[in-house]
Amino acid sequence: MKSLWNEKEADACKESDGELGLRAYSSRLLGADESLVLAGGGNTSVKLSEPNVLGEDVELLYVKGSGWDLSEIEPPGFAGVRMDHCLRLLELPELTDAVMLNELKTHCTLASAPTPSVETLLHACLPFTYVDHTHADAVVTLTNLADGEARVRDVYADRVLYVPYVMPGYDLAKYCADLWVREGRGDLEGIVLLKHGMFSFGQDARESYERMISLVNQAEDYLRTQGVWELSLPSKESPPHLDAPSLAALRQSLSTVAGFPMLLRANRSPRALAFARNKQWTDAHKRGTATPDHVIRVKRSPLLGRDVTAYAESYGESFSRNAEKVAGGERLAMLDPAPRLVLDPELGLLSAGRRPSDCAVAEAIALHTFDIVERTEALGGYEPVGELDLFRMEYWELEQAKLSKLGTPLVFAGEVALVTGSASGIGRACVNSLRSRGCAVVGIDLDSAEPAIDYLPIVGDLVDSEFVEDSIAKAVEAFGGLDILVLNAGLFPPTQRLEELDDETWSKTMALNLDANQRLLRLCHPFLKLSPIGGRVLVVGSKNVLAPGPGAAAYSASKAAMTQVARVAALEWAASGIRVNVLHPNSVFDTNLWTPEILEKRAQAYGMTVEEYKCRNLLKTEVSSHDVAEAACELCGPRFSKTTGAQVPIDGGEERVV
Numbered sequence: 001m002k003s004l005w006n007e008k009e010a011d012a013c014k015e016s017d018g019e020l021g022l023r024a025y026s027s028r029l030l031g032a033d034e035s036l037v038l039a040g041g042g043n044t045s046v047k048l049s050e051p052n053v054l055g056e057d058v059e060l061l062y063v064k065g066s067g068w069d070l071s072e073i074e075p076p077g078f079a080g081v082r083m084d085h086c087l088r089l090l091e092l093p094e095l096t097d098a099v100m101l102n103e104l105k106t107h108c109t110l111a112s113a114p115t116p117s118v119e120t121l122l123h124a125c126l127p128f129t130y131v132d133h134t135h136a137d138a139v140v141t142l143t144n145l146a147d148g149e150a151r152v153r154d155v156y157a158d159r160v161l162y163v164p165y166v167m168p169g170y171d172l173a174k175y176c177a178d179l180w181v182r183e184g185r186g187d188l189e190g191i192v193l194l195k196h197g198m199f200s201f202g203q204d205a206r207e208s209y210e211r212m213i214s215l216v217n218q219a220e221d222y223l224r225t226q227g228v229w230e231l232s233l234p235s236k237e238s239p240p241h242l243d244a245p246s247l248a249a250l251r252q253s254l255s256t257v258a259g260f261p262m263l264l265r266a267n268r269s270p271r272a273l274a275f276a277r278n279k280q281w282t283d284a285h286k287r288g289t290a291t292p293d294h295v296i297r298v299k300r301s302p303l304l305g306r307d308v309t310a311y312a313e314s315y316g317e318s319f320s321r322n323a324e325k326v327a328g329g330e331r332l333a334m335l336d337p338a339p340r341l342v343l344d345p346e347l348g349l350l351s352a353g354r355r356p357s358d359c360a361v362a363e364a365i366a367l368h369t370f371d372i373v374e375r376t377e378a379l380g381g382y383e384p385v386g387e388l389d390l391f392r393m394e395y396w397e398l399e400q401a402k403l404s405k406l407g408t409p410l411v412f413a414g415e416v417a418l419v420t421g422s423a424s425g426i427g428r429a430c431v432n433s434l435r436s437r438g439c440a441v442v443g444i445d446l447d448s449a450e451p452a453i454d455y456l457p458i459v460g461d462l463v464d465s466e467f468v469e470d471s472i473a474k475a476v477e478a479f480g481g482l483d484i485l486v487l488n489a490g491l492f493p494p495t496q497r498l499e500e501l502d503d504e505t506w507s508k509t510m511a512l513n514l515d516a517n518q519r520l521l522r523l524c525h526p527f528l529k530l531s532p533i534g535g536r537v538l539v540v541g542s543k544n545v546l547a548p549g550p551g552a553a554a555y556s557a558s559k560a561a562m563t564q565v566a567r568v569a570a571l572e573w574a575a576s577g578i579r580v581n582v583l584h585p586n587s588v589f590d591t592n593l594w595t596p597e598i599l600e601k602r603a604q605a606y607g608m609t610v611e612e613y614k615c616r617n618l619l620k621t622e623v624s625s626h627d628v629a630e631a632a633c634e635l636c637g638p639r640f641s642k643t644t645g646a647q648v649p650i651d652g653g654e655e656r657v658v
């Protein structure tokens with residue numbers, strides 16, 4: 001591990017935002033390294049003196065606000081809490097965490113400040129301007145060993161203080177404050193929290209940050225001398241063919257026990273497969289998380305194999321067992337019992353969550369835990385914090401508050417859609433509308449698009465059946481299944497009267513608008529059937545189905561045939577809970593189908609100007625791709641959960657259809 005300190009960047013941050021800018025800068029350096037902190041973990045602070053509105057100097061502790069991630073924290077991410085009040089709180093014999101947090105929130109300088117970290121008082125009691133806290137992999141590797149304390153004492157001697165595992169919050173702060181009174185010294189560089197992490201401190205930002213790096217380096221060096229730093233090499237053979245239906249079935253079971261749809265992201269890298277196939281490691285992983293606050297992201301244990309029901313039962317038993325043991329436990333409501341991590345010898349590492357980012361966080365935590373488990377197992381055995389302590393953490397109101405800040409889930413949270421023709425026009429608008437409702441989306445198009453954590457664009461030709469099969473497997477691998485299928489891709493050939501219509505144009509139009517869609521329906525059916533709340537198919541038809549236009553025989557016929565296929569699908573698949581509906585858009589001109597030339601020709605065919613042609617509907621309105629996409633989402637959403645086999649025009653009102 002190297003120091004990332006850059007004097008120029010540090011100066012620039014200090015220049016623009018003062019000491020707090022510098023505090024944010026070195027916090028981001030810590031946050032940039034996942035082997036130090038993951039997923040909003042860790043916290044940092046700086047003590048400053050600032051004049052208040054009365055002109056009096058006030059000692060403040062600027063501490064990371066909960067909900068902020070160190071990797072991207074900015075000055076507004078720190079809450080300024082009055083130091084004198086923090087220190088007085090530490091003189092109390094005891095304090096509940098809820099009251100502590102209320103005191104901290106009501107003693108901030110800004111009403112709009114984020115909620116101060118639950119570790120605020122620990123930062124306050126340390127007499128250093130800068131304090132940094134991480135859950136460094138190397139440190140928790142050593143402290144999650146049975147003889148962890150002896151080993152870290154070997155490594156650090158009297159450079160740091162040692163604290164046994166104490167629940168974070170007031171109790172831990174109080175413990176550290178008392179310890180500091182007894183053993184604190186100005187030349188100390190940090191505090192090791194057994195089975196939890198590391199604090200470093202210093203009189204300036206660089207000193208505190210570089211002490212953290214140096215302390216972590218020492219732990220890494222120790223692991224090297226013990227011969228466990230190099231991890232085992234996973235086999236080079238490529239992963240087995242993905243059993244996509246099994247993965248989707250597992251996702252369905254998980255969603256059922258959770259009570260809501262969940263995404264399931266597969267990692268079948270050689271490392272993930274090697275870990276999932278090693279019984280010693282997976283059994284060890286089951287003992288708990290590497291540092292306590294991971295428990296709110298991944299629960300205490302991963303599911304080994306695929307028996308979700310047994311996992312949920314055991315989770316329920318563990319809840320009852322532990323709720324009895326904690327004060328006020330009878331008032332606790334059990335969280336959903338679905339695992340967030342699955343280790344399966346064939347499917348690899350699977351991470352579950354309602355949002356793609358939840359899956360990514362769980363996966364990152366798992367990958368770091370893999371290293372910690374492998375090294376601790378080689379050194380005598382992985383011994384993380386015990387079940388009861390992790391239960392306290394998982395059901396700690398302050399931890400739960402962190403999650404509730406993420407807000408209520410969106411309507412398609414945990415669901416996956418496949419959209420064809422996704423790079424432009426109605427398809428792209430559908431991708432956007434689905435994503436804005438929390439859906440994870442896979443797009444297929446001949447043109448590329450910018451991927452994102454909730455969007456997997458795949459480039460290829462829908463008439464290539466092997467490519468389509470492969471794309472569906474990719475969708476399942478990325479998100480765990482398929483809930484919504486939007487059949488949008490279409491070909492609109494140039495205007496040709498029947499007597500001129502050549503065979504090639506006819507077959508090409510049918511191949512995409514009809515054959516490819518029929519094939520997609522067949523290939524997606526096994527997955528739509530496994531959708532936790534019932535699959536949905538949305539076919540983008542055309543006004544031409546009900547009112548064909550001259551010169552568009554191939555297009556009109558292909559769309560009419562596809563509409564008929566959709567109606568049959570609605571009949572056949574209703575028993576599997578799959579709804580199939582058709583939208584018939586017209587006058588949608590912000591799509592690739594409508595080049596200025598085509599528009600001109602069509603207008604001519606109707607004896608109109610382009611402008612007249614565009615608003616050629618009863619409402620005299622222009623219909624946009626976005627309008628169609630929003631209607632498509634609504635048809636797939638809960639408001640139309642009782643509707644299947646419907647054909648809805650979205651065309652501004654068409655005289656020939658009405």
Ligand code: ZN
Pocket residue numbers: 042133134135168196197293
């Ligand atoms: Zn911590």
